[in-house]
Amino acid sequence: MTIVGTSGLVLNEKLLFEHSDPGRKGYSLPKLDVPAARLADDLCRKEISGFPELSEVDVVRHFTRLSTWNYGVDSGFYPLGSCTMKYNPKVNEVAARIPGLASVHPATPSHLAQGSLELMYRLQGALAEISGFAKVTLQPAAGAQGEFAGMLVIRAWHEARGSKRSKVLIPATAHGTNPATASLTGYDVVPIASDGVLTLEEVEAHMNDDVAALMVTNPNTLGLFETNIEAICKLVHERGGMVYCDGANLNALMGIARPGDMGIDVMHFNLHKTFSTPHGGGGPGSGPVGVTEELIPYLPGPGVELDGENYRIESTKADSVGRMMAFHGNVGVMVRAYAYIRSMGPSGLKHASEMAVLNANYVRARLEGVYDLPYKSRSLHEVIFSDKDLEGDCHTLDVAKRLIDYGYHPPTIYFPLVVKGAIMIEPTETESQEVLDEFCDAMIAIAGEARDNPDLLHQAPVRSRVRRLDETTAARKPKLKWEKGA
Amino acid sequence: MRYIPHTTGDVTEMLERIGVASLGDLFVEVPESVRLKRPLDLPEEASETELLRELKALGVKNATAETHKSFLGGGAYHHFIPTVIDLLISRSEFYTAYTPYQPEISQGTLQAVFEFQTLICQLTGMDAANASMYDGASACAEAVLMAMRLTRRKRVLLSKALNPRYRAVVATYCRYLKMELIDVAVADDGRTDLEDLAAKLDDATAAVVAGYPNYFGVIEDVAALSEKAHEVGAKLITAVAEPVALGLLKSPGELGADIVAGDGQSFGLPLAFGGPYVGFFAVRQKDVRGMPGRLVGETTDLEGQRGFVLTLATREQHIRREKATSNICSNQGLCALMATIFMSLLGKQGLREMAEQNLAKAAYARQQLSAVKGFSLVFDGPAFNEFVVRSEAPVAEVLARLEGEGILAGIPLGEDYPELADCFLVCVTEQNQRAEIDALVAALQGGAA
Numbered sequence: 001m002t003i004v005g006t007s008g009l010v011l012n013e014k015l016l017f018e019h020s021d022p023g024r025k026g027y028s029l030p031k032l033d034v035p036a037a038r039l040a041d042d043l044c045r046k047e048i049s050g051f052p053e054l055s056e057v058d059v060v061r062h063f064t065r066l067s068t069w070n071y072g073v074d075s076g077f078y079p080l081g082s083c084t085m086k087y088n089p090k091v092n093e094v095a096a097r098i099p100g101l102a103s104v105h106p107a108t109p110s111h112l113a114q115g116s117l118e119l120m121y122r123l124q125g126a127l128a129e130i131s132g133f134a135k136v137t138l139q140p141a142a143g144a145q146g147e148f149a150g151m152l153v154i155r156a157w158h159e160a161r162g163s164k165r166s167k168v169l170i171p172a173t174a175h176g177t178n179p180a181t182a183s184l185t186g187y188d189v190v191p192i193a194s195d196g197v198l199t200l201e202e203v204e205a206h207m208n209d210d211v212a213a214l215m216v217t218n219p220n221t222l223g224l225f226e227t228n229i230e231a232i233c234k235l236v237h238e239r240g241g242m243v244y245c246d247g248a249n250l251n252a253l254m255g256i257a258r259p260g261d262m263g264i265d266v267m268h269f270n271l272h273k274t275f276s277t278p279h280g281g282g283g284p285g286s287g288p289v290g291v292t293e294e295l296i297p298y299l300p301g302p303g304v305e306l307d308g309e310n311y312r313i314e315s316t317k318a319d320s321v322g323r324m325m326a327f328h329g330n331v332g333v334m335v336r337a338y339a340y341i342r343s344m345g346p347s348g349l350k351h352a353s354e355m356a357v358l359n360a361n362y363v364r365a366r367l368e369g370v371y372d373l374p375y376k377s378r379s380l381h382e383v384i385f386s387d388k389d390l391e392g393d394c395h396t397l398d399v400a401k402r403l404i405d406y407g408y409h410p411p412t413i414y415f416p417l418v419v420k421g422a423i424m425i426e427p428t429e430t431e432s433q434e435v436l437d438e439f440c441d442a443m444i445a446i447a448g449e450a451r452d453n454p455d456l457l458h459q460a461p462v463r464s465r466v467r468r469l470d471e472t473t474a475a476r477k478p479k480l481k482w483e484k485g486a
Numbered sequence: 487m488r489y490i491p492h493t494t495g496d497v498t499e500m501l502e503r504i505g506v507a508s509l510g511d512l513f514v515e516v517p518e519s520v521r522l523k524r525p526l527d528l529p530e531e532a533s534e535t536e537l538l539r540e541l542k543a544l545g546v547k548n549a550t551a552e553t554h555k556s557f558l559g560g561g562a563y564h565h566f567i568p569t570v571i572d573l574l575i576s577r578s579e580f581y582t583a584y585t586p587y588q589p590e591i592s593q594g595t596l597q598a599v600f601e602f603q604t605l606i607c608q609l610t611g612m613d614a615a616n617a618s619m620y621d622g623a624s625a626c627a628e629a630v631l632m633a634m635r636l637t638r639r640k641r642v643l644l645s646k647a648l649n650p651r652y653r654a655v656v657a658t659y660c661r662y663l664k665m666e667l668i669d670v671a672v673a674d675d676g677r678t679d680l681e682d683l684a685a686k687l688d689d690a691t692a693a694v695v696a697g698y699p700n701y702f703g704v705i706e707d708v709a710a711l712s713e714k715a716h717e718v719g720a721k722l723i724t725a726v727a728e729p730v731a732l733g734l735l736k737s738p739g740e741l742g743a744d745i746v747a748g749d750g751q752s753f754g755l756p757l758a759f760g761g762p763y764v765g766f767f768a769v770r771q772k773d774v775r776g777m778p779g780r781l782v783g784e785t786t787d788l789e790g791q792r793g794f795v796l797t798l799a800t801r802e803q804h805i806r807r808e809k810a811t812s813n814i815c816s817n818q819g820l821c822a823l824m825a826t827i828f829m830s831l832l833g834k835q836g837l838r839e840m841a842e843q844n845l846a847k848a849a850y851a852r853q854q855l856s857a858v859k860g861f862s863l864v865f866d867g868p869a870f871n872e873f874v875v876r877s878e879a880p881v882a883e884v885l886a887r888l889e890g891e892g893i894l895a896g897i898p899l900g901e902d903y904p905e906l907a908d909c910f911l912v913c914v915t916e917q918n919q920r921a922e923i924d925a926l927v928a929a930l931q932g933g934a935a
Contacts, residue, residue, distance in 0.1 A: 100545025282819025327760025345531025
């Protein structure tokens with residue numbers, strides 16, 4: 001086996017502030033061509049105390065060195081479960097930087113922003129087609145804000161009917177942000193201790209006149225398709241509720257099945273997952289929301305409409321839950337997602353989902369028996385193992401850290417919570433069989449090391465820029481900024 | 487498809503290893519009744535050349551500061567973007583990584599965020615800042631929710647001079663939380679009316695929210711606002727949509743703000759039709775554990791080396807579930823990196839110089855415009871780089887006429903402020919050359935003659 005992880009020359013780099021030297025300059029502005037103006041002294045500060053003074057070279061070298069301490073999808077395999085770390089196509093980066101698209105002001109009158117509006121209109125149409133919903137809003141900035149928008153829509157629908165329902169059902173296999181989102185919408189959370197696939201009986205036991213909605217993730221965070229979804233939606237509807245679907249795992253289903261056809265009422269997309277836009281070290285994402293015909297009036301506003309031959313920003317409708325963002329959402333991310341959908345085409349998208357599911361099942365086939373597989377039904381886009389069978393007092397965290405030494409980004413760990421010591425692997429479709437084989441070889445080797453030489457796991461990582469970090473002290477005595485002399 | 491490496495041979499071999507006969511068999515758990523039995527109705531795939539041709543064709547349908555003389559602001563600003571920024575964030579170790587859950591291989595992102603947090607603290611005069619929010623408006627809404635949690639009160643006073651889009655987002659976030667949002671009037675100078683504020687403040691008030699500078703470009707008396715808010719135990723939230731102003735203005739922290747929520751778009755981010763931008767969020771030390779969003783802290787590794795980690799995660803959604811301080815998960819990390827690089831390059835001197843140029847250009851434009859017949863300035867409070875102009879002729883006609891002359895003169899205010907239906911908001915930055923300002927003035931003059 002070739003081990004990708006190695007320790008090359010890694011350069012040290014101080015904090016910006018430790019480089020600063022008074023009088024250094026990293027910018028150039030044109031000479032002022034109008035008379036100088038002054039504000040009253042009592043409005044002005046003396047200087048921005050502590051702000052750095054650096055040359056352009058200082059800054060370029062600083063951030064270049066920092067970048068080398070990171071691991072991205074372009075560095076190697078990044079099987080972070082539920083995050084869909086697929087390859088980020090480079091042409092999409094160029095697309096988002098096309099001058100007319102990158103530099104149009106959001107308050108430009110609609111007739112002078114037809115290019116962006118047309119792109120947004122086409123994107124919302126494509127997303128509606130892929131998901132089977134009647135209409136899509138592009139405004140939310142990320143998945144969690146999309147969830148929030150979706151739950152607001154559900155609540156607005158209830159309120160419009162005079163319904164005062166106060167609870168939301170959330171199975172344990174749903175996505176981590178769901179409970180916080182329900183609270184933000186003013187709902188009380190009723191957890192369903194679901195184990196594996198959600199059953200009709202589990203939902204029936206909790207579904208009553210006070211339940212506004214069920215929030216599910218499909219496929220769920222165990223990588224399993226919710227096989228009872230149609231019956232569940234029917235039941236929730238009969239009892240006056242709505243079904244929200246977290247679309248984080250849509251990468252399993254493009255061209256295969258559509259949430260809108262399953263009876264789901266609202267779903268958010270993660271353009272930074274399914275639609276290949278870069279994760280940016282934490283963001284930006286984009287979290288469009290699709291809804292059924294009945295819920296269209298409540299969507300956040302304003303939206304993009306086609307009026308004859310002209311695209312326009314439609315003023316927010318009376319029943320709308322309102323505005324989520326100052327402007328039209330993360331449009332730059334939308335350009336990348338649109339470019340992806342256009343590059344893939346309808347058969348390419350379906351092929352992507354098929355290969356994503358193939359890859360997850362291949363990893364499962366290679367690792368089953370080496371690692372404990374708590375759920376045996378057919379996996380979709382991701383597979384969840386546990387650390388139950390690991391020897392040598394080694395745990396999921398140790399496997400993750402050891403994977404770093406082998407040159408991989410670890411999977412998502414300790415999530416979902418229903419699996420103790422979960423190792424959640426989502427390979428995505430953009431990885432080749434060779435990459436998966438090398439990764440699986442590493443996983444198998446690590447299980448062997450746990451048995452034969454567990455210290456290798458407990459000490460890991462040893463090849464990374466830093467070793468394991470003291471997170472306890474970081475939380476107990478938080479140091480959240482640099483201070484001179486501190 | 488060039489993004490998917492599988493050959494037919496690979497697929498066959500992998501299916502064999504899995505022990506299924508066909509790709510279709512991988513989807514056995516998806517009931518037949520919900521399967522899509524037709525191809526997706528989308529345009530056929532575009533090659534790289536076709537794609538770029540199509541998108542460039544869309545790009546030219548937009549007006550920008552390259553095609554027009556632009557005086558649009560109102561929460562998004564046309565500023566100088568140093569070349570270095572885009573080249574550095576194009577290092578794919580930055581942009582193809584995700585949230586730094588594994589600190590040993592994410593020190594680049596983590597140190598940069600720590601630097602961002604520090605810079606935002608220095609800029610705002612506050613003690614602690616988070617790793618970013620979606621934009622200024624949602625940051626402002628999160629600030630209101632935080633003030634509600636800190637004070638256990640439900641009444642919030644929003645200045646009418648706060649960016650109306652921020653006000654709208656605050657209303658959305660508070661929609662079902664049984665909160666009471668009350669407007670505070672604008673005084674003749676364009677600042678929040680302190681008398682109206684005093685009359686509306688009471689001991690049920692959680693927060694007062696005002697822009698700094700406000701939507702009309704006027705510099706609020708933050709010290710007076712905070713004094714009034716603090717008299718009844720309410721929090722003062724200052725929203726900073728144009729952070730370039732803080733290169734010159736006293737920091738909100740120095741003036742008594744409890745939470746500063748703002749947008750970093752002015753710091754090196756392209757306008758991009760409204761996003762992605764980056765919200766920033768800064769608080770006092772005592773309130774750190776009540777903050778929304780991710781935080782990066784300094785620590786050491788096993789060998790005593792300095793390193794950085796995500797910290798105080800017990801506030802967050804994935805641990806605290808329904809009792810979390812916010813549901814935010816993905817943020818605007820790469821945009822925060824852009825702002826960090828911008829602040830590093832401009833530094834202490836550069837941000838000051840840029841702020842002074844904005845002030846001077848806008849002052850020049852104000853002075854020139856005030857002499858044009860048929861137009862007048864509405865507010866006389868101290869202003870930064872935006873101001874409100876009243877027009878005797880209908881605003882829509884004036885703006886349309888100027889568009890015809892290649893000028894985007896400003897944002898009409900009637901939709902958000904019916905009482906200002908005869909007004910528009912003009913923004914002048916360091917990017918507007920004197921000749922452009924003179925052209926704006928001449929064009930307005932032309933119509934009046």
